[in-house]
Amino acid sequence: MFPVSVNRHIDEHLKNVVLEIETKNPDLSVFTARQFRYNLFQNTVELTIKEPRQFNVLEEFIIRAGLEFDPPPTSTELASVLGLDAVFVNNTIATLQSLQTLSLDSTITVTNEGRLFYEKGTVPQPPYTVTVYAICDALEESVIFQSEYLDDVSMKLPDLTKVVKISDKSINISALEIEKIQNIVKDSDLTFHVPEQGKIVTDFQVIPPTKNIWQSLDLLVIFNAKEDIFNIQVCKGEEILKPASKKINSLLKQGKIYLTELCELSNENIALAREEIIQN
Structure with missing residues (x-):
């Protein structure tokens, strides 16, 4: 006490x-x-956040090409392999680049962030x-x-x-x-x-x-x-x-x-x- x-x-x-x-x-x-x-x-x-969405077939082909081809192909080369219009492929690549899934290189190069999303079968949506x-x-x-x-x-x-x-x-x-x-x-x-x-x-x-x-x-x-x-x-x-x-x-x-x-x-x-x- x-x-x-x-x-x-x-x-x-x-x-x-x-x-x-x-x-x-x-x-x-x-x-x-x-x-x-x-x-x-x-x-x-202010936090910037990205969430995933399922990638479409063309996006999957493009990302896989960037990961598996050695050396990585150009957009023109990939369009020729896929038998698709180069403009269509270029537009899809530009979208993936804007989402930081692909880097801004002359060849199709997947970013580290793009790899993480791809492993889950997704690509990022536009950030918010x-x-x-x-x-x-x-x-x-x-x-x-x-x-x-x-x-x-x-x-x-x-x-x-x-x-x-x-x-x-x-x-x-x-x-x-x-x-x-x-x-x-x-x-x-x-x-x-x-x-x-x-x-x-x-x-x-x-x-x-x-x-x-x-x-x-x-x-x-x-x-x-x-x-x-x-x-x-x-x-x-x-x-x-x-x-x-x-x-x-x-x-x-x-x-x-x-x-x-x-x-x-x-x-x-x-x-x-x-x-x-x-x-x-």
């Missing part, structure tokens, strides 16, 4: 959380439970774009995409950066490789990049400006009397933010943040409370 002789800072909306923690585990004592605000960075991102929002979280060192715009929230809360050093710079989304963008889309549980279905994010564009967004979080400093250690837990509602908690605990061990600032208690009061908890 936390000693009554030490006046700890427990925000009103976290009192029940603290009571539950200390009731369920008598070895744990919460030294502080406070709500802070911290800054996220939001960017508008969707708008998503990239949320960069310096505390959790993460980037996610979401479909909904995140509104800024006006809040009168202490700034977490006053007690924890957090980067004040957003990740440069524009500098990321397309493979990284595709992985972020998948990790964000968005359905815009599903390669097994032939649906592929092929390009992206970041639309300025970067917007700063204030969000709130709860921070608890918990003392484990049995192990004689302090642990910091960062939460949003009932969700424990594991990467953020790990980062702040690491900063505490490195001496880059201090219990006195987190708990708003002097070293003497922290030591007094710790000793009394251990003895009881």
Whole structure:
């Protein structure tokens, strides 16, 4: 039980959380439970997406020729082999080139993207774009995409950066490789990049400006009397933010943040409370 002789800072909306923690585990004592605000960075991102359609017979012949002939034929040569009008073949090749299935060479050359679609018996449809929002979280060192715009929230809360050093710079989304963008889309549980279905994010564009967004979080400093250690837990509602908690605990061990600032208690009061908890 936390000693009554030490006046700890427990925000009103976290009192029940603290009571539950200390009731369920008598070895744990919460030294502080406070709500802070911290800054996220939001960017508008335009994703370019291609989806498949079944190729027709002529498209299949042209792509197969580009893959199997050595050397690859010209459009005139292929038209002669197929016994078709060269204009008809050229028009189909131009369509496949516009879809980046064939490269803009003098011979019929299949692109890597064209190979991927061909293996599924398809060619891409004309690309379309969707708008998503990239949320960069310096505390959790993460980037996610979401479909909904995140509104800024006006809040009168202490700034977490006053007690924890957090980067004040957003990740440069524009500098990321397309493979990284595709992985972020998948990790964000968005359905815009599903390669097994032939649906592929092929390009992206970041639309300025970067917007700063204030969000709130709860921070608890918990003392484990049995192990004689302090642990910091960062939460949003009932969700424990594991990467953020790990980062702040690491900063505490490195001496880059201090219990006195987190708990708003002097070293003497922290030591007094710790000793009394251990003895009881």
